[in-house]
Amino acid sequence: MLQKHRSTGVIATVTIPTGQAYRAAAGWSVLTMDGNGALHVLRTVDGTLTVDTPVTGFPAGARPVLYRTGGSVTRLAIVYALDGKTSVGLVDLSDGAFRTYVTGDEATPQLAFNDRWLVADWKAFRVDAEPGTAPTALARTDAQLEAVVGDQLLIGNPGFVLGGTEAALTARSLVTGPWATVLPSSFGGIGPTPDGGALATAGPSSLDWNIHRITPHRHRRPLHHRSGPGPRCRDPARSSAR
Numbered sequence: 001m002l003q004k005h006r007s008t009g010v011i012a013t014v015t016i017p018t019g020q021a022y023r024a025a026a027g028w029s030v031l032t033m034d035g036n037g038a039l040h041v042l043r044t045v046d047g048t049l050t051v052d053t054p055v056t057g058f059p060a061g062a063r064p065v066l067y068r069t070g071g072s073v074t075r076l077a078i079v080y081a082l083d084g085k086t087s088v089g090l091v092d093l094s095d096g097a098f099r100t101y102v103t104g105d106e107a108t109p110q111l112a113f114n115d116r117w118l119v120a121d122w123k124a125f126r127v128d129a130e131p132g133t134a135p136t137a138l139a140r141t142d143a144q145l146e147a148v149v150g151d152q153l154l155i156g157n158p159g160f161v162l163g164g165t166e167a168a169l170t171a172r173s174l175v176t177g178p179w180a181t182v183l184p185s186s187f188g189g190i191g192p193t194p195d196g197g198a199l200a201t202a203g204p205s206s207l208d209w210n211i212h213r214i215t216p217h218r219h220r221r222p223l224h225h226r227s228g229p230g231p232r233c234r235d236p237a238r239s240s241a242r
Helices: none
Strands: 003-004 009-012 020-026 029-034 039-045 049-054 063-067 075-082 085-091 098-104 111-114 115-120 122-124 144-149 151-154 167-172 177-183 191-192 197-207 208-215 223-226
Touching: 009 063, 009 144, 020 063, 075 111, 085 111, 085 115, 098 115, 098 122, 115 144, 144 197, 144 208
Parallel strands: 111 144, 144 191
Antiparallel strands: 003 009, 020 029, 029 039, 039 049, 063 075, 075 085, 085 098, 111 115, 115 122, 144 151, 151 167, 167 177, 191 197, 197 208, 208 223
16 A cells, blocks of 8 residues: 655555455554454554554454544544444554543444544543543534534534525634634535644635635634635535545
8 A cells, every 4th residue: 555645745655464454544554454353553664664553442342333534643533333332432543552432322423533632422522531531511513523623623514504694614612612603604625634724615605615724823712714725616515625
């Protein structure tokens, strides 16, 4: 498997061992599963030698149903089913350690995460909190959990918008709780970037949409955004935040 950094052009080759199958990738790490259902993290040394690290802490008998990347190159989310329940956890790609954070009845819970926070099933967890630490319960809405940027949860693409209003991309502080509007007219392509930021399509009309880069603001405002270079998107519903 060939990996290439889009900015620097650096290339690495990951050799997937016989008997293992690709499942997901984040940064320079590749997640695989062997014939016994065990998960592995593969990384290269000096761009060619593949190091195989078994994943530890993943529950015996659990069945992965979804692998999800987020605002991180050091962690990957796994949604799994076990004993009729669905759980969400993160695997640390540096050492293969897996930790479960939330278990519930929802088959495919919404989730978003970065290196600080995991938000799943509308519960917010500090990634580095001690096991057993109670999460922060968030008020459910009909919008989607799009990304976590710094300490801010981005929520967008609501299922219903009142007549005369437009779908907005909003942010909730996971530390203090207040809400803020990030982009007043934004829907369609919204998603996290591996460096902990996010991309979103937004603009004053359906014929004049741009891609916006969203990052934490150094002056402690909720978020900072700016229009990125590239062609305007004429169909926001079909745009992609890449």
